[in-house]
Amino acid sequence: MTFTDVHTGYGYDDLPRLMSLMTGDEKHGPAATSTLDVVWVLYDRVLRVSAEGAEAPERDRFLLSKGHGPMAYYAVLAAKGFFPESLLAGFGAYDSPLGHHPDRVLVPGVEISSGSLGHGLPLAVGSALGLRAQGLSGAAVWVLIGDAELDEGSNHEAIAYAGAVGLERLHAVVVDNASASHGRPGGIAARFEAAGWSTATVDGRDHQALYEAYTAPHPGRPHVVVARVQGKV
Amino acid sequence: MDTMRERFASVVSRLLDDDPRLAVVLAEIGKDGFTDAARAHPDRVINVGIREQLLVGVGGGLALTGMRPILHTFASFLVERPFEQVKLDFGHQGVGGVLVSAAGSYDWPAGGYTHMAPGDVALLDTLDGWTVHVPGHPDEAETLLRDAAAAGDDSVYVRLSAHSNSTPRDIVPGHFLTVREGRRGVVIAVGPMLDGVLTAVEGLDVTVLYATTVRPFDARAVRATTEAAVGGVDVVLVEPYLAGTSATAVNDALADRPHRVFGLGIPRRELRRYGTIDEHLAGQGLDPGALRERISAFLR
Numbered sequence: 001m002t003f004t005d006v007h008t009g010y011g012y013d014d015l016p017r018l019m020s021l022m023t024g025d026e027k028h029g030p031a032a033t034s035t036l037d038v039v040w041v042l043y044d045r046v047l048r049v050s051a052e053g054a055e056a057p058e059r060d061r062f063l064l065s066k067g068h069g070p071m072a073y074y075a076v077l078a079a080k081g082f083f084p085e086s087l088l089a090g091f092g093a094y095d096s097p098l099g100h101h102p103d104r105v106l107v108p109g110v111e112i113s114s115g116s117l118g119h120g121l122p123l124a125v126g127s128a129l130g131l132r133a134q135g136l137s138g139a140a141v142w143v144l145i146g147d148a149e150l151d152e153g154s155n156h157e158a159i160a161y162a163g164a165v166g167l168e169r170l171h172a173v174v175v176d177n178a179s180a181s182h183g184r185p186g187g188i189a190a191r192f193e194a195a196g197w198s199t200a201t202v203d204g205r206d207h208q209a210l211y212e213a214y215t216a217p218h219p220g221r222p223h224v225v226v227a228r229v230q231g232k233v
Numbered sequence: 234m235d236t237m238r239e240r241f242a243s244v245v246s247r248l249l250d251d252d253p254r255l256a257v258v259l260a261e262i263g264k265d266g267f268t269d270a271a272r273a274h275p276d277r278v279i280n281v282g283i284r285e286q287l288l289v290g291v292g293g294g295l296a297l298t299g300m301r302p303i304l305h306t307f308a309s310f311l312v313e314r315p316f317e318q319v320k321l322d323f324g325h326q327g328v329g330g331v332l333v334s335a336a337g338s339y340d341w342p343a344g345g346y347t348h349m350a351p352g353d354v355a356l357l358d359t360l361d362g363w364t365v366h367v368p369g370h371p372d373e374a375e376t377l378l379r380d381a382a383a384a385g386d387d388s389v390y391v392r393l394s395a396h397s398n399s400t401p402r403d404i405v406p407g408h409f410l411t412v413r414e415g416r417r418g419v420v421i422a423v424g425p426m427l428d429g430v431l432t433a434v435e436g437l438d439v440t441v442l443y444a445t446t447v448r449p450f451d452a453r454a455v456r457a458t459t460e461a462a463v464g465g466v467d468v469v470l471v472e473p474y475l476a477g478t479s480a481t482a483v484n485d486a487l488a489d490r491p492h493r494v495f496g497l498g499i500p501r502r503e504l505r506r507y508g509t510i511d512e513h514l515a516g517q518g519l520d521p522g523a524l525r526e527r528i529s530a531f532l533r
Binding site for chain 1: 253256258276277279281282284286287289290291292293294295296297298299300302317318321322325326327
């Protein structure tokens with residue numbers, strides 16, 4: 001899919017307006033905004049991916065596993081020029097590519113089709129293995145999961161395996177808005193740490209803290225950033 | 234003669250040497266066959282441990298980066314346990330891969346129902362676009378595995394079995410083979426059921442089609458055998474998995490002609506017996522004697 005009316009001169013301050021095109025107002029529920037800063041800092045300062053290079057084999061991959069509430073994700077992709085903002089108003093409509101769960105076949109820049117929880121981290125593990133097997137050792141794989149999504153057993157299979165084999169190019173960011181009904185004793189990072197991951201826990205609204213956590217060196221180990229945001233009310 | 238699973242390990246190990254796009258993903262089961270290949274290609278022979286959801290997810294992830302993953306474990310753990318992963322991590326992502334199963338419906342009767350998956354092909358029938366190969370001999374397994382590995386980005390299921398015919402046939406992937414011709418009906422024998430079917434229909438005036446690729450279903454071959462039929466057409470399916478799995482495919486092939494279809498295979502009810510493959514075939518009404526009786530009764 002190619003667009004002729006893509007605009008790329010957007011900044012963080014434009015995101016509320018872009019989101020309002022989908023939601024109808026500039027105040028959104030936690031599900032919509034919990035990932036906003038986390039995704040923005042990644043696309044703005046960390047990921048080596050751009051609209052022009054959206055198919056480049058060496059690009060970094062960002063996999064949105066927590067596919068529900070994708071408005072912040074769509075807003076960031078529009079802000080970064082993957083598609084024009086004119087698409088946002090159609091959110092969820094029959095003839096729009098932007099669904100309430102993203103479809104990689106329909107949306108430029110979307111790496112996985114998600115919505116069903118617990119698929120992104122295993123797909124990210126496979127992607128990291130696939131890039132390594134092809135000698136694309138510079139490309140990083142990032143996957144965003146929710147704290148309640150961590151309950152899915154498939155994630156625990158992936159966490160244990162990735163830690164055991166030291167999958168260095170794999171990165172996870174867990175957006176923790178305390179939505180799991182049965183949380184983890186000792187916190188989320190402890191679960192990853194026990195499996196051999198490098199971990200950092202930060203304020204999910206603090207851009208500098210996120211950036212530092214994202215870019216912390218983690219030789220020989222996968223890395224997880226737990227981004228704490230305000231809980232659901 | 235080696236088994237289909239042994240042939241799988243040796244053939245795919247060689248394919249890994251030739252095709253840098255291929256990767257094998259295992260969940261402990263079958264890893265011994267890939268010891269040398271893992272040493273030669275440590276990044277492309279991946280054992281994720283006893284983690285079948287991850288097995289399929291990793292396959293999808295490999296495919297997303299442009300590789301062609303070959304996944305292997307028992308059918309129960311490859312198709313049934315992680316079925317949503319098969320549905321979403323391949324089809325919904327718009328990528329393909331090769332699933333290679335073993336144990337099937339009755340390969341290890343002494344192991345009981347936990348290691349039987351007679352519903353695997355029917356489950357895949359709920360998804361779009363899967364090619365399904367059911368070899369009846371290790372040589373045929375090799376042909377079909379090579380075809381699957383080279384099938385671009387297609388999604389392919391190869392169902393290996395310890396149950397085997399005595400001799401290989403000259404099969405062409407995707408096509409049924411006419412083994413014998415007759416006028417009173419058509420019997421479609423799938424994979425390892427061929428030997429039993431041929432014994433069962435001795436002296437009966439029927440056509441026998443041999444199917445080692447069941448999806449897509451070779452509708453043209455079925456129609457061709459019925460061109461000369463006057464009036465109605467009788468078709469008997471003998472499948473090594475859930476009875477009637479391909480009945481819809483036969484109905485679709487013959488939608489514009491009067492016909493009857495009889496689906497033989499594994500019933501839904503659990504047999505709850507251990508023992509051997511031959512004892513299970515008899516217990517399921519699929520040994521040559523039972524087949525003859527059931528086919529004759531249907532054809533009248």
